[in-house]
Amino acid sequence: MNAFEYASPTTKEQAVKLLGNSWTEAEVLAGGTDLLSLMKDHIVEPKRLVNIKSIKELGGIAGTAKSGLRIGALVTIQELLDHPRMRKEYAALVQAAEGISSPQIRNMGTIGGDLCQRPRCWYYRAGFGLLGTQESGEPLVPNGDNRYHAILGNSGAALFVNPSSLAPALIAMNARVKIYGAKGQREVALEKFFTAPTTGSQREYDLQPNELVTEIIVPPLARAKSATYEVRQKEALDWPLTTASVVLTMTGNTVKAARIVLGHVAPTPWRSTEAEAAIVGKAVSEATAEAAGKAAVEKAKALSKNGYKIQLAKVAVKRAILLAAKGGTR
Amino acid sequence: MSDEKNKSDQQKSGVSRRSFLKASGISLGVPLVVGHRVINVNGQEVKLYGPTKTSITLTINGAKQTVEVEPRVTLLEALRHELDITGAKRVCDRATCGACTMIVGGKAVYSCTVLAIEAQGKPITTVESLMQGEKLHPLQQAFVDNDGQQCGYCTPGFVMACKAFLDKNPSPTPEEVQKGLGGNLCRCGTYMGVRAAVLQAATMHKGGKNHG
Structure with a gap:
């Protein structure tokens, strides 16, 4: 790891002043679970690290399922899981957080960090740039080992998958993200926060180098049913191959409204309006849930080695719908 | 090898492997x-x-x-x-x-x-x-009793992960133990011993013994 300057400001105003005008100047240190590894591998080489953990207003969970929730960006994954109301009222979020299977990572990692972490694409992690290219600019992923890469939204230059475990659940819940920066406060729908970069110097989210995610706002969800279903290879210490998060508003067994978001299938969390359209107005059954799963992958295109993920995504959507309809508990 | 034998070996040579490695390092420049x-x-x-x-x-x-x-x-x-x-x-x-x-x-x-x-x-x-003088902590003793280590490289980290887990959940079920230790790898594959050690340490705790 290169040497750097370190500051631990106590207000968000100080923090954004300490951040740079370009991405190479400074990085935000929260849980650090991924950032320090990226720095050790010289993938990210900031000249200054701004530790935001001493900024008290960035912590804490407030509100209820009736009023809506405000989750501070510094809330750890474990704090989410330990929150008394979360398990009952926000099942999809809790199940997504449980998928982060290492207690140490859950103790250290924050919700803001989960949303802003960099892709796990092994070409990026091995120093071939965000888009995984040779020095000549030739892309490495299409003909390389792309078994974990995108099956949806993969017609552009970015073929990695968004690594966030929590974003699909939060987007299904229609969450918004509050951002503070040199130009003041702004709020963005989390669904619009993620972007697929077209060049290697861009980021995968709508943040400027001197901006900070400060909190996540989850609207009232008291009457909705939700669930997240994750497919992964190993029980512990593994990344999802595919996840699906669903939030259903139901009358009896009939779906009145649905939001269905897939994770780890595209360069951004992937909202499937096709799956939503397939289930709305229907009673939840094996057959209708399966039809929604099928609709979710209608436009999927496999790369050379990741065709299996289309089947996983289909099944994840089906099982998430069935799980949510049961009340979100397995 | 007993602890006593170990100690006398070290006294004989007068220098531990670690202090030798440290002394043989060459300091490059003056730290600023x-x-x-x-x-x-x-x-x-x-x-x-x-x-x-x-x-x-x-x-x-x-x-x-x-x-x-x-x-x-x-x-x-x-x-x-x-x-x-x-x-x-x-x-x-x-x-x-x-x-x-x-x-x-x-x-x-x-x-x-x-x-x-x-x-x-x-x-x-x-x-x-964890050790109190020459006495192992009950959790360390449970690792010994249940063959919870082989090469030993993962053991200190595993013991601390188990300690934190038991501090938060003193009477876990076997399923909770399995999930609660998901953040540590052992390439020798001692997981069964480690899980048994945690359950033993939890039982001793329930029996009123000090868990630290």
Whole structure:
């Protein structure tokens, strides 16, 4: 790891002043679970690290399922899981957080960090740039080992998958993200926060180098049913191959409204309006849930080695719908 | 080999492997310690540390210790290289394997992925704190009784992960134990022994014995 300057400001105003005008100047240190590894591998080489953990207003969970929730960006994954109301009222979020299977990572990692972490694409992690290219600019992923890469939204230059475990659940819940920066406060729908970069110097989210995610706002969800279903290879210490998060508003067994978001299938969390359209107005059954799963992958295109993920995504959507309809508990 | 035999061996040679390695290292140049500089941000003073060495104070196993390190030095490196507290092991150094697990501020963390400078002001507990004189901590004894280690490299981290787990959940079910230890890897495959050790330590705790 290169040497750097370190500051631990106590207000968000100080923090954004300490951040740079370009991405190479400074990085935000929260849980650090991924950032320090990226720095050790010289993938990210900031000249200054701004530790935001001493900024008290960035912590804490407030509100209820009736009023809506405000989750501070510094809330750890474990704090989410330990929150008394979360398990009952926000099942999809809790199940997504449980998928982060290492207690140490859950103790250290924050919700803001989960949303802003960099892709796990092994070409990026091995120093071939965000888009995984040779020095000549030739892309490495299409003909390389792309078994974990995108099956949806993969017609552009970015073929990695968004690594966030929590974003699909939060987007299904229609969450918004509050951002503070040199130009003041702004709020963005989390669904619009993620972007697929077209060049290697861009980021995968709508943040400027001197901006900070400060909190996540989850609207009232008291009457909705939700669930997240994750497919992964190993029980512990593994990344999802595919996840699906669903939030259903139901009358009896009939779906009145649905939001269905897939994770780890595209360069951004992937909202499937096709799956939503397939289930709305229907009673939840094996057959209708399966039809929604099928609709979710209608436009999927496999790369050379990741065709299996289309089947996983289909099944994840089906099982998430069935799980949510049961009340979100397995 | 008994502990006594071990000790006499070390006395005979007069130098441990570790002190030999340390003494044989060659110091390159004089370390520069500059402390910090203060910059004004919105009328308030903010301290900037590094990139050269700065003085930090860590509270390790109840004792305050001051070291001079660069901000890039991890908690694990500060303890192992600067303070000779070598129980926690550096294995993957990427927040994955768990061999470096310490309890910081009451929570199990990967110390390879915490900067020493950010660990100031929080109690840091390492595996060294568990033994009382020559007596093993009940959890350590449970590892011995249940064959919870083989090569031993993952063991100190595993013991601390188990300690943090039992502190939070003193009467776990076998399923909870399995999930609760998901952050540590053992390439020898001692998981069954480790899980049995945790359940034994939990039972001893229930029996009224001190768990530490």
